[in-house]
Amino acid sequence: MREYTRMQTLAANVPYAAMTLLGAGTIALGFGLSPWALAGAGAYFAYGIAGAFWIMIFVCPYCAYHGTRGCPCGYGTVSARLARKGAHNCFAEKFKRHIPAIVPLWLIPVACGGAALWGSFSWGLAAAVLAFSVNSYVVLPLVSRTHSCSDCPQKDDCPWMGRKAQTA
Numbered sequence: 395m396r397e398y399t400r401m402q403t404l405a406a407n408v409p410y411a412a413m414t415l416l417g418a419g420t421i422a423l424g425f426g427l428s429p430w431a432l433a434g435a436g437a438y439f440a441y442g443i444a445g446a447f448w449i450m451i452f453v454c455p456y457c458a459y460h461g462t463r464g465c466p467c468g469y470g471t472v473s474a475r476l477a478r479k480g481a482h483n484c485f486a487e488k489f490k491r492h493i494p495a496i497v498p499l500w501l502i503p504v505a506c507g508g509a510a511l512w513g514s515f516s517w518g519l520a521a522a523v524l525a526f527s528v529n530s531y532v533v534l535p536l537v538s539r540t541h542s543c544s545d546c547p548q549k550d551d552c553p554w555m556g557r558k559a560q561t562a
């Protein structure tokens with residue numbers, strides 16, 4: 395099993411962290427930096443953190459890397475402190491069941507930013523939506539696929555990699 399250094403683990407978390415920050419920024423700009431906009435941005439950022447813990451609690455216990463340094467993003471070691479190891483053959487089922495809980499993270503900023511641009515165009519907001527989209531839809535999947543998923547022993551059972559393999 396390949397083990398990741400702290401720097402590699404940190405690097406693996408950058409695109410997700412960037413997504414939550416860019417998403418919060420897009421929401422704040424989209425609603426004109428009003429108190430409600432800042433509250434919405436804060437709620438989105440909190441959702442991003444909660445989403446990471448959701449995966450650690452409900453998906454990672456069924457992963458072969460649970461409790462090991464083989465998890466590229468470090469969730470596996472945090473997960474071991476939060477939840478007991480589950481049956482590995484349930485991984486694909488748990489993945490499919492719980493990934494929808496975090497999918498709105500990819501959609502909310504684009505929906506809010508797009509609606510705001512439709513009502514009143516601004517270059518600053520357009521740049522924020524573009525930066526969010528490039529990071530979330532291009533960089534994040536690319537980093538996942540090349541940095542970590544390609545080494546995963548359960549990639550054949552993973553719905554994410556399975557879908558990628560079918561579309562490749």
Ligand code: SF4
Pocket residue numbers: 450453454457458459460465466467468469470471473
């Ligand atoms: S490789 Fe993925 S599913 Fe496995 S422990 Fe790490 S984050 Fe969780």
